[in-house]
Amino acid sequence: GAVVSQHPSRVICKSGTSVKIECRSLDFQATTMFWYRQFPKQSLMLMATSNEGSKATYEQGVEKDKFLINHASLTLSTLTVTSAHPEDSSFYICSARGVDGEGNTIYFGEGSWLTVV
Amino acid sequence: QKEVEQDPGPLSVPEGAIVSLNCTYSNSAFQYFMWYRQYSRKGPELLMYTYSSGNKEDGRFTAQVDKSSKYISLFIRDSQPSDSATYLCAMSTGGGNKLTFGTGTQLKVEL
Numbered sequence: 001g002a003v004v005s006q007h008p009s010r011v012i013c014k015s016g017t018s019v020k021i022e023c024r025s026l027d028f029q030a031t032t033m034f035w036y037r038q039f040p041k042q043s044l045m046l047m048a049t050s051n052e053g054s055k056a057t058y059e060q061g062v063e064k065d066k067f068l069i070n071h072a073s074l075t076l077s078t079l080t081v082t083s084a085h086p087e088d089s090s091f092y093i094c095s096a097r098g099v100d101g102e103g104n105t106i107y108f109g110e111g112s113w114l115t116v117v
Numbered sequence: 118q119k120e121v122e123q124d125p126g127p128l129s130v131p132e133g134a135i136v137s138l139n140c141t142y143s144n145s146a147f148q149y150f151m152w153y154r155q156y157s158r159k160g161p162e163l164l165m166y167t168y169s170s171g172n173k174e175d176g177r178f179t180a181q182v183d184k185s186s187k188y189i190s191l192f193i194r195d196s197q198p199s200d201s202a203t204y205l206c207a208m209s210t211g212g213g214n215k216l217t218f219g220t221g222t223q224l225k226v227e228l
Contacts, residue, residue, distance in 0.1 A: 004160075006160070034215060034216075041125075041223075042220065043205065043218045043219060043220045043221050044161070044205070044216075044218050046215055046216070049215055091158070093160050093161070095216075105151075105163065105166055106151075106163075106209075106216060107163060108153070108160040108161045108162070108163070109160050110159055110160040111158075111159060111160040113158070
């Protein structure tokens with residue numbers, strides 16, 4: 001199946017700083033990528049939908065100025081958590097829409113653990 | 118009421134058992150149904166992908182969709198300790214559209 005790579009897998013940053021997470025589709029072009037957040041023992045919460053070359057669409061309650069999403073190419077989307085605070089500590093997961101024998105399928109990255117201290 | 122309901126478990130079974138995992142949903146517009154497996158502290162891995170009602174089999178896994186009842190299932194035969202993970206159902210209104218997830222069911226297969 002298709003491969004989606006996320007980097008970094010773990011990051012620790014100081015409160016007030018910004019951190020960038022990258023999501024790459026390695027063997028396919030992804031016109032659409034999705035960013036999720038997952039708290040321990042909870043399901044994935046969609047934060048935003050990222051379309052290549054256009055502004056991201058944010059879900060209700062997600063601050064677009066805090067969670068900056070850039071989808072500059074067909075294989076790369078980035079999520080920047082600006083002015084991070086301890087409550088932003090979470091597991092962030094991206095997914096990308098790829099095409100295979102089943103048609104459009106969504107594949108997930110390995111996730112990025114963010115700890116804000 | 119959540120759009121997708123899934124029992125969080127935990128569900129504990131002996132090795133070799135048949136496992137049945139289920140989700141119900143309320144949005145009749147859902148057309149695509151997926152099951153993901155998520156190991157602790159890892160991203161979800163796609164297991165099964167189905168469209169419309171019916172059964173789909175892949176190795177030890179069988180996915181069932183009953184759109185009339187708004188009910189989907191995942192069966193795991195001959196369960197193994199390596200199957201211990203959280204299983205998430207997910208669905209969308211169109212192929213590749215944003216997914217709506219269940220809460221996930223934590224499965225533990227014991228020796």
